[in-house]
Amino acid sequence: MITVERLYELYNIITDAKDDAAKHEAEYVEILSGVKGDTGARRMTAQFISRYFGTFPNQEEEALNALFDLCEDDDPSIRRQSITSLGVVCRGKPALVPKVSDILAQLLQMDEAAEVSCVNTALVALLRVHAKGTLTGLFYQLENNRDEIIRDRVLKFLLSKIQSLSTEVFGKDVQVFIFTEAKKFIPTATEEELVLIMSILGELSVCRTTTAQQQLSDLLMAQVNLSEPLLKSPDISRTVGVLNQAKNFFSANVKSTAVVSYLLTHALPHLEKIEAAILVAGQDAAKVTYSILKLVAQLLNYAETVEKADVAMKHVFKALLDVLPQPPAAGEAGWDDGGASLQFSRVECLLYSLQQLTKFHADFFSDAEVLKDFRQRLQYFARGSQAYQKVLREAIAGKKGDELKSEENKVKLIALKTTANINTIIKDFFHTPPAAKSSISLSWLLETEKGKDANGAAVGFKRHAPITMDADSAESPPKQTKGSRQIYAPPSGKFSRGASYGGRGRGRGGRGAGRGFRRY
Template structure:
C-alpha cells in the first residue's frame, strides 16, 4: 500500500477547508490527513498540524485521529514529536470532551529526556488546563498519579512548580476550579510519601480558600490532614517513621494557624489519643517526643471542650510522673533533666490544673514538685554565676556571646518552671493562675516546611487557660508565611532541528494498551528516551467524563 504524500495531504486539507459545513462529503479527505501520520517525516509533521485543526468536524473519526496523534507522540523523530505536542491543545479546542485523554498523554510525555521536548510538553499542558480546567486537573490526579514512579514524580513537580505560575489566573474562572484542585490534592494525601506530603501541604496552604481569615475552611482542612495520617478507628504506629513525621509536619505548619485563632481541638485530640499514651509515646524517637510535647504545650492553652481536657488530664499527669523523678535521699545528687522538655510538660500540667485542680493532687505529684523546686533553684544559681563569669570575660568572642545567649535562654526556661511549680505547690484554693511567659515562643523551627517567622518579640505572655495575650506585655504579632517553590524557567524548543531518517523509526508492539508499569520506553537514539503512551489509562479511571469508543483492531 502506497504511503500518503505531502501533495495529497495539502490537497485533502484544501478540500476540507473549502467544504463549508458539508464535512460528510470530505470525510475521505480527513482520512487521508490521518494516514499522513504513517508517512514520511514531512507528512507526519503536516498530519500533526492538520488532524487537530479539523478534529471536531469528524466525530466518527475521532478515535482514529487520536490514535494517529499518539503514534506521532511516540515517533523517533524529535521534530515530529515537537510538532504534535505543540498542536495537541487544538484537539481540546475542537472538542473538550477529550481533554482527559490529552492531558493524561501529555503528562506521560514529561518523562522524555530532551529539554526541548519537556518544555514543549509543559507549555501544551498549560494550554490544555486553561481550556478545560476541571477535567484536566481530575485527569492529572486520577490517572497520572497512578502511573509509574517517574510519571508520578514529574507530575507532582509540574503541579507544585509550573502550575503555580498560572494558578491564580486559572482559579479566577470560578471557585469551583480551586475547590476541585484542593479536593484532588486532599485525596492524594493518604497514599503520599513524606516528601510528597510536604509538597501537597504547601500547595494547599497557598490557596486563597485556606487563608487565615477563612477559619471554617482551615478547620475542615485540619480534619482532612489528620484523617490522612490515621482515621478515628486506626491506631498510629509509633515506629512508622513516615506517619509520625507527617504528623510533625502538620503540627509545625498548622501551629501559626492555631495562634491566630483557628481551633486546635481536633489536633489536640489526635495527639492525646494516638500519640501520648505511654505505650506509644515511649516508642517514639527522642526528637519526635520533644516535638510532640511542644505541640501539646502550644495547643493546650486554646479553647477546648471539657471532654477533651478531661481525656488529656490523666495522660499528662502520667507524663509528668514518668519524666520527673521524686526527691531522693541524697539531696546532693541532681537528676539529669532536659529543661525545655520539662517546661512543656509543666506548662501543660499548669494549664489543665486551672480547670481540673485534682490533677496535681497526690503524693506522687507532690514529691516531684519538691524535687523540681530544689533542682530549679540550683540550676538558676549556677546559671547566674556562669553568666556573671561570661559577661566579665574580655574580649567577648563569638563563642562567648553564644554561651551568654544560651545561658540567658536557660535562665528563662528555669524561671518559668520554678514560677509554675511554686503556684502548683499551693493548696487548690490559694492558687492564682496568672499568665505565663512562653520561653519557646521566640524560637524558630529548622524544619523546611515550618513557616518563616518574624520574631520581633523575645517572649509572649499568654493565659494558661484560654491563650489570651497579656495586655501589659509589649508584643509584636508573629507573621507566618509558607514559601512556595520557585518557578522554573521553561526553555524554548529549537526552531530548526534536523529531522532524523524515517528508516530509523521503530515499530511498536501490538499490545498498544499496555500500562506504564511495563516496558514503556523505546530507545530514541541520539534523541534520548521516548515515552510509549498508556492509551487506556484515561479511559478506565475516569468514568464520569466522556470517553471515545475503544480502539478497533489494527
C-alpha cells in the first residue's frame, strides 16, 4: 500500500523535472494508486491529481475515475478536496466539462451543507470554463434522474447563478441552449419543479419575445387535455399548476381563448366535485379551487372571444351566489353579530369574471327579479367589505417602509386591495344595464416582483392564501363587534413531489457504497 512519504517523493520527482515533467508518467500513475491507500494517502492523492492533470493527457480517464472514487470517500475532508479538484482539472479542457458536470450534479444529493457548497463552487468554475458543457451535464440529470433532491438542487443552482452571474457567462447563445433544454424537461417536471424551471426561463431575455412566449404557452398547454373535464385529469393539482404557469405567457399578442373556454366549460361548473376529488387525494382543495378562480379572472383579459358566453355567465353567476350571503330578514342577527362567512378572495375573482363577461353578453340580467336579488346580496356584502376595510386601515396606520414588508402586513395590504376591488366592481352592477365600466388591478398581482415581460404579461409572482372572514371556522378569530375584527388567512398546502430514482444507491452508505452517481 502506498504511503504518504512515497507520494511526496513521487510528487517531488515530477516537480523537480520542470519542463521535462511529462517524461515521468510512471510516477503520476503511481500517484493515482494512492486512491487505495490509507486516509492520509488518499488526502494527498486528491490534491496531487489535479496539480499535474494536464501534464499527462494519456492518464486523463484514470485520473478522473480516481477523483470520482475519492468523491465517495468516508472522510469528508477528502470528499471536499476531490470535489474542488474536479472544478480545477477542466481548466483548458472544455471537452471534459459535460462528464464532470454530470457527476457533480449527482453529488448535490450529499447531506452536508459544506459539501453541497463545494459542489456549487466547482460547478460555477465549470460554467466559466464552458457554460454549454456544464449545462449539458446538469440537464442530463434533470431529464434522466428521478431523485427529487438532485433535481431540486440543480434547478435552484441554475436559478441562483442565472440571477447572479453576468451575461458574459449566460450570453444569448447560452440562453437559447437553456431554453431548448428546458422545453425538453418541462413535460416531466413535478409541480414544484415546474415553478422553478419557469422562474429560470423568466430570467432569460430570449424568453421575453412574443415567439418564445407562444412556444412556452403551447408547450405547457400540450400537457392539458382541453377537450375533457378537469375531473378526468390524472393529477388535478398538477394540471392546475401547469395552467398557472401558462398564464404568465398570455398577453395581447398570445391569446388565452382556448384556456378560458376550457376553464369555463370543464372546470368552473364542477368546482364542488373537483374540491371533493382533491380532498380525497389528500391535497389542499381550497388552494386549488382558488387557483382556478384566479385563472378565469386573469385570463379573460386575453381572450378574443368567449364561446357560449351566456352559459359561461350562468356558471360564474351560480358560483358567485354560493359565496354571496343573502341579507338577513329584519330583526334577525346580521353580519355585525358574526353570522356571515365572507370569502373576499373568491368574491373578487368571480365578480371580476362576471363583470368581464358582460362585454361578451350584455343581456344576461334581463330578468328583473334575478337582478334585484343579486343587487341586495351585493349591498349586503359591500357593508361587510367596507367594515373590514376600516379594520385593515387601522391595522396598518402609521406603518412605513420595512414595517409594511413583513408577511403579516403584506397580507393586510392584499386584503385591503381585495376589498377595494370588490367595492369598485359592485358599483358596475348598479348601472342600468350592468356593464364593465370600471377598471381594476387584481389584488394578487400586487405580489408580482419581476414586473411584466415585453408583452405585458405578468411573470414570476408569488401566490398568497385566500382572504376570508369566516365566523364559523375553528381557525377564525372570536366573534367581535364591528370595527374590532381580526384578519384571517387560511394556511396554504405544499405541492406534491415526484417519485425517487433508483440508481447505484442514495445517501451515504460508507466508502464504496456510492452516492448514486452514474459515469459515462
